[in-house]
Amino acid sequence: MNGKSPKIQDVAKVAGVSTATVSRALSNPDLVSDKTRTTVLDAVAKTGYRVNRAAKNLRKRQSDAILALLPDLGNPFFSQILSGIESVFTTSDLSLLVSDTKGIREDNLLDYFMDMRADGMILLDGAIPRNILSQLQSSSFGNRIIFACEWKPEFDFPSVRSDNFGGAVQAIEHLYGLGHRKIGHISGPRNNVLTKERLRGVEAAMADLELPINREFFIDGGAFSLDAGAQAARSFMEMSDRPTAIACGSDLIAMGFISEISRRGLKVPDDISVVGFDDIEIAGSYIPSLTTIRQNRTQIGVLAASYLLDQIANRVTDNAAQVQEVGVKLIARQSTAAP
């Protein structure tokens, strides 16, 4: 507070012990006697001492920070995941660093480890270039990395994700249960793992239910965005034969779709039922409120962060599942009804 901050030397002097003892009392209390510990703690309180992280980290060769790497920091979808991550780190002593992949395309992710900026990484982007991931994997930091939400199939980094396949199945079964037999799908970004899993789920469920798969009812949205949904709505309007229900790759797609077909005079769910995917905050208040697949995003963040925590503390349970799938569930609202 007053000018310069106290150092471990100052505490040692006040407590009448060596700096080594102060250090031990603070970070490894069992190593010192009860009496010494009390004395040191008193001195710490008296001086207002706080360990200098840069010094500690240099000495211990660590950074006390984890990087969360998002595809796009501006995308609100990730805020709850970040919140989940942070809730774990805040109780430990780790700092949460964030960045997005736009900023580091050229750069090298490995640099974060090399120059000691991060002790671990949570990758929320499945589109990280192969060569960068290879470098990470073959480095000595390969075990401090985990994918969350998205992932890259060719790499066997551990991963926490929603049951995307199962979610899509639930969506189709819900529509089928309502009586729909002509069901379409609007998919997300091409080559995205989530897109593929959800599409796979849609197709598997339809096959199971012995529904004919009409390829014309499958629209390539190309993105998870509102715009993609609106664009898909235009394709939809031009169909000569139309499905009575649509399962969308995301809530934003669903909302963009509903918005655009409403503008063109169709009504949801009267003319067509629509299911989203994600259950973003607004889904329940959209008009009509959106039937969708709820992902537990906070939980994904918590699990990913906890894994890293264990990994860094070397409390590694090798038996732990490499892939953790978090359950999803369908929330039935007003955007779906009998045909």
Next chain:
Amino acid sequence: MNGKSPKIQDVAKVAGVSTATVSRALSNPDLVSDKTRTTVLDAVAKTGYRVNRAAKNLRKRQSDAILALLPDLGNPFFSQILSGIESVFTTSDLSLLVSDTKGIREDNLLDYFMDMRADGMILLDGAIPRNILSQLQSSSFGNRIIFACEWKPEFDFPSVRSDNFGGAVQAIEHLYGLGHRKIGHISGPRNNVLTKERLRGVEAAMADLELPINREFFIDGGAFSLDAGAQAARSFMEMSDRPTAIACGSDLIAMGFISEISRRGLKVPDDISVVGFDDIEIAGSYIPSLTTIRQNRTQIGVLAASYLLDQIANRVTDNAAQVQEVGVKLIARQSTAAP
């Protein structure tokens, strides 16, 4: 890559110079001769050297990190601001640390400076306790703090914010222009600075336009959330005399409100016009699409980050306005019409 990372020693050996020269060539190129610089840079490339941040930071007494402190990491509203902040830091060498005020209530914000975890802070929460802010202000780090979006009036930390007052004025003038004379307002969280500024704008505009202010038309929403809007809708439905238009404290309030009155049979904008505030991503695709006040959130993030950058680099321009107001503008959509 191969086992241990190279240190400045290794580079010095390869280049045939001292570590001091390597350090200078890297961080202060003007201090060495062209020839030396080239030699050093070659050696850096050859060895794959990256400076160790912990060591550099310990020596320079800095952390190379800025903390962004949000009220709630899970709130999607902040993602664009974070994106703006990050876009500035990514070009410099700073890391972006995030946390939310839930995690540090007890803790002391000053600790981030004391233990060298952050060189500066962007506070996005106007509800940080007075005593914590006082500590910060009277510390030697007081000049490395800036408020963004929200702020605390009693403290004269610099601040970047939207023109909340002007936005509210625009909302009222828009409704007036459409012919509305009975205008209401749903406010946000009590004691929140944004709530107060926007309310002040609403009242000032109505006074200017010589509209009678009917206190019964002013609903205390208590939060910026969807729930607050839905709750307000219930109060609205019970009014014997109702306004023909409502200016809301946020888009979420507006959407919650519209959602709830729709459920009860009223139509927007036929029965009532509604204006939001924020222009969140979904506003344009909401049904009806929402007339609202657009805040440039990315810009707020960029300005706050730039200020801190200058401050840390000591490129301080004392003449710089302490309060930077970012302009807002009304986006007219379908939720408003003539009464």
Next chain:
DNA sequence: CTGAAAGCGCTTACAG
């Protein structure tokens, strides 16, 4: 259980 001493990997006066 405790202390003296080395060293983590840098940067920067200081001297030339």
Next chain:
DNA sequence: CTGAAAGCGCTTACAG
């Protein structure tokens, strides 16, 4: 323009 040397503030073998 360059180098030798000190030192940033810790932690941890090592020795007792």
